[in-house]
Amino acid sequence: VGQSILDTPIERVLSADRATVFEAAGLDGAIHIFAAIPLLVQDRATSHVVIGVPLATALAPSRTEMFRNLTTIAFLGMVAAAFAAWLSDRLLARRADRLVAAASRLEAGDLASRTGLPPTPDEIGQLAHAFDQMAASLEQSAREQRKEEERWRDLAEAALDGVLVHDGVAILDVNRRLADIFGYEPGELRGATLARLVPDEHAATLAAYAENHGPGPIRLAGRRKDGATLPLEVSGGQAYYAGASRRVLSIRDISHEAALRSRVQWLSQLVEQSPSSVMITDADGKVEYINARFSETSLFAPEEAIGRTPNILNSGLNPPELFVGLWRTIKEGNVWRGEILNRRKDGTLFWEYEIISPIRDDSGRVTHYAAMKEDVTLRKEYEERLLRQAHFDELTGLPNRLLARDRLNGALARAARNENKVAVIMADLDGFKKINDTLGHAAGDSLLGVIATRLKGVLREADTVARLGGDEFLVILPDLKQDLSADIAGRKILLACAQPALIGPHELFVSASLGVALFPDDGDNPDVLIKNADTAMYEAKRAGKNRLMPFRKEAGLRIVRHLALETGLRRALDRNELSLAFQPIMDLATSSVAGAEALLRWNNAELGQVSPADFIPIAEETGLIQDIGDWVLRESCRAASELRRHLGRPLFMSINLSARQVERRIVDLVAESLDTHSLSPELLKIEVTESLLVRDIPLTLEIMESMRNLGVGLSLDDFGTGYSSLSYIKKYPFSTLKIDQSFIRGILLDARDRRLFSAIVAMARALGLDITAEGVETQEHLGLVRGERCAYAQGYLFSPPMPFDRFVAFIREKTFVS
Structure with a gap:
């Protein structure tokens, strides 16, 4: 098995196309008798069946037996040949079917398709082998193509x-x-x-x-x-x-x-046309770019700045630590913001607010610095002005209240550490208001400037003189070892203020009232010390002015009471705490009630019943008298109207008018009140004091003439307590003269007062004035005033002031007993 028949005697069978018998040497070299039969496929011999018998074996029997054997052999050979042909056809068909099936699968795209046939030397075997190799090659090519496409797709998708x-x-x-x-x-x-x-x-x-x-x-x-x-x-x-x-x-x-290109172009134009200066330097600080605004602001042209450092703008006036912090910040990759005082090419100074930012490349390395700069010179100047205005008085150049308070805080802190004293002196000029009113505010302002200069001149460098407003000054004396130092400084201030001041053509004289409070004796914080010094200053004014008064706790209590009254009075109208009391004014000729004086009363829930002598001065001082006086006028007219309705006969109503109320609007208010309550003008009498007339202001006469033209009666109140000038009576259109109660009380004790009283009454009658005697408290008083033929009398002999309802009842029930 497996031996080749080529180059042997048997080779001849390969060329035979039909059965044949022949004698030849076998593969073992012995002589055989062979029978050969070809197997045909499509008329071609593809295989041969060869049967050989050794010649010795064949020749041994008889020739008959030999013939029989040969015949048998021939028959068997034909059977074998037929079987071999059938078997060959069967095997060829199966192998061909497998080859066709594999080709069909390959055609359908199954590149893994194979015949599964073992390699044989025949054509089917060779064809199957070639097909399998082709399919494997196609599969490998397809696999490589897929990998290539996958690589392409991965790259494309990435x-x-x-x-x-x-x-x-x-x-x-x-x-x-x-x-x-x-x-x-x-x-x-x-x-x-x-x-x-x-x-x-x-x-x-x-x-x-x-x-x-x-x-x-x-x-x-x-x-x-x-x-x-x-x-x-x-x-x-x-x-x-x-x-x-x-x-x-x-x-x-x-x-x-x-869009980015457009934006870059836009940004480039924006930078070039920016109202802010732009400068770009390299990482070493060399200038590479400046915009037009930079040149306009600094006066450096591009060729003068590019290639140099920003030090061309250095004014030398900035603290060194400013630039140390700047470079440290930007070198760390952070943005620096701040203000720098720079110098232009022409040497002038200007302030800039700068934002300096590092510029990084793609790797994050800082390659450049960009500075956006805005000229803030005007803002800085404005801020400095505001700062000065916030801390200094514009008129005198002295520190104002805010700065003075700050310095006082510092002085108190040092004094507490060093166990020293601090004196706070409050100074108010005496007579300044009169100068302001007579010569005008310009003269007053000039005088304040002179006083400020003098005060700075007599005090130490460490002391502070501040103007709080108006004619009030605050002096702070820090680091004192003894109380006497404050007294010495106070005397210097008094002397400085008392010196004459030449203002224009006028030689002016003023004095000062000083109040002093000491730390820590009179307070341990600025508020308390200033308040106590102010309290002491008012005590100095009360004591006669032009003096230094130390703080006393009793005065402080008085000021506290004053503040409580002022605070309560501001809310009195809103809280309906004010009311009117009515005191009868008797007609001495008829012994009947002719009218009443409306007197203001204030009942506060916390302060109780407050005397008019306490709250009226406060109302005038604070200006509250305007609103309160308007209320009194309206209520008095309403009360007079109600009296007529209740009693069926008219009674006049007399009210007091403060000097602060005497202005043009009062005439319209009086007319409006009379009209509102349908009250005849002759039933309203307005009382004024001599203090209003002392000013001799033309406006006062004009207003009083207007009152008289309305038909309202005018009374000169408290006559006999002030100047008692007859010129007032002659000049102003009074219809009644009211003699003060203090004068009435004296006529029983002093014969000279009695004669003077008689002369006043005679003079008034000669001028056509009615006389009202106030303070009639006894029958003796009544007898004297009736004896002098006074028209009216008023006092506790008849009745104290009373509420409206009781006053109505009084008129109805009481009769006058002579």
């Missing part, structure tokens, strides 16, 4: 740009980015034409470029699925795809780039 493969007309494949650019799904573009991606007018351009790539990319408009157009940059190339080299287009959406 690309930031859109990528497509095309055959010159149709799109073979796209990556996700390209589909996103045009608003499609990838499958919608595979097989589509290139023209779908651009507007019609650009289709030819894209086709030409896709066919023959130029030396570089082209730019044209693209068309999205929704019809929107977008700017594109297209470049071409080659790539291995589907087993072949294909043409590829790389497409980039440059919408952002175009």
Whole structure:
């Protein structure tokens, strides 16, 4: 088995096309008798069956037996040949079927298809072997192609740009980015034409470029699925795809780039035309760029600044630590902001607010610094003015209340550490208001400037003189060892203020009232010390002015009471705490009630019943008398109207008018009140004191004349207590003269007072004035005033002031007993 018959005597059977018998040497060298039968396939001998018998064996029997044997052998050979032919046909058919089946699977795309036949030297075996090798080669090629395509697809999908493969007309494949650019799904573009991606007018351009790539990319408009157009940059190339080299287009959406380019251009113009100065330096601080505003502000032209350092602007007036901090900040990669005092090319100084930022490259390394600078010179000057205005008095240049308080805080802190004393002196000029009123505010302001200069001149460098407002000054004496130092400083201040001051053509004289409070004796904080010094100053005024008064706790209690009254009085009207009391004015001729004087009363829930002598001065001092006086006028007119309704006969109502109320508006208010309550003008009498007339202001006479023209009666109140000048009676249109109760009380004790009283009454009657005697408390008083034929009398003999209801009852029930 396995031996070759080539080059042996048996080889002849290979050329036989039919059965044959022959004698020849066998493979073992012995002579055999062979019978050979060919096996035919499609009329071709593909195999042979050969049966050999050794010649010696064949010749031993008889020739008959030999013939029989040979006949048998021949028969057996024919049977074997027939079986061999059947078996060969069967085997060939099966092998051919397997080969056909493998080819069909390969045709269907199964590159792993194999025949599964072992390699044999026959044609079927060789064909099967060749087929299997071909299939394996195809499978390997397909595998490599898939890997190549996968590499291409991975690269395409990783690309930031859109990528497509095309055959010159149709799109073979796209990556996700390209589909996103045009608003499609990838499958919608595979097989589509290139023209779908651009507007019609650009289709030819894209086709030409896709066919023959130029030396570089082209730019044209693209068309999205929704019809929107977008700017594109297209470049071409080659790539291995589907087993072949294909043409590829790389497409980039440059919408952002175009917008960025536009923005860069816009920013460039913005920087160049910016109202702020812009300077860019390299990492070493050498100037590489300045804009036009920089040149306008600094007066340095670009060629004078570029290549140099920002030190060309250094004024030398900034603290060194400013630049140390600046460079440390930007070297650390942070932004620095701050104000720098710079110097222009011409030497003038200017302030700039600067923002200096580091500029980094893609690796994060600082390559440049950019400075945005704004000229803030005007703002700084304005801020300095505001700061000075906030801390200094504009008129005198002295520290104001705010700065004085700050310095006092510092003085108190030092004194507490060093166990020293601090004196706080409050100074108020005496007679300043009169100068202001007579010579005008310009003269008053000039005088304040003179006083301020004098005060600074007599005090130590460490002392503080501040103007609090008006004619009030605050002096702070720090670091005192003894109380006597404050007294010495106070005397210097008094002498300085008392010196005559030449203001224009006028030689003016004023004095000062000083109050002093000491730390820690009179207070341990600025508020308390200033308040106590102020209290002491008012005590100095009460004591006669032009003196220094130390703080005393009793005076402080008086001030506290004063403040409580002022606070309560400000709310009295809103809280309905004010009321009127009515004191009868008797007609001595008829012994009946002729009218009443309306007197103001204040009942406060916390302070109780407050005397008019306590709250009226406060009302005049604070200006509250305006509103209170208006209320009194309206209520008095209403009460007079009510009296007429209740009693059926008219009674006049007399009210007091403060000097602060005497202004043009009072005439209109009186007319309005009379009209509102339908009250006849002669039933209203207005009382004024001599203090109003002392000023001799033309406006006062004008207002009183207007009152008389309305028909309102005018009374001169408290006659006999002041100047008692007859010129007032002659000049002003009075109809009644009221003699003060202190004068009435004296006529029983002093004969000279009695004669003077008689002379006054006679003079008044001669001038056509009615006389009202106030303070009639006894029958003796009544007898004297009736004896002098006074028209009216008023006093506790008849009745004290009483509420409206009791006053009405009094008129109805009481009779006058002589």
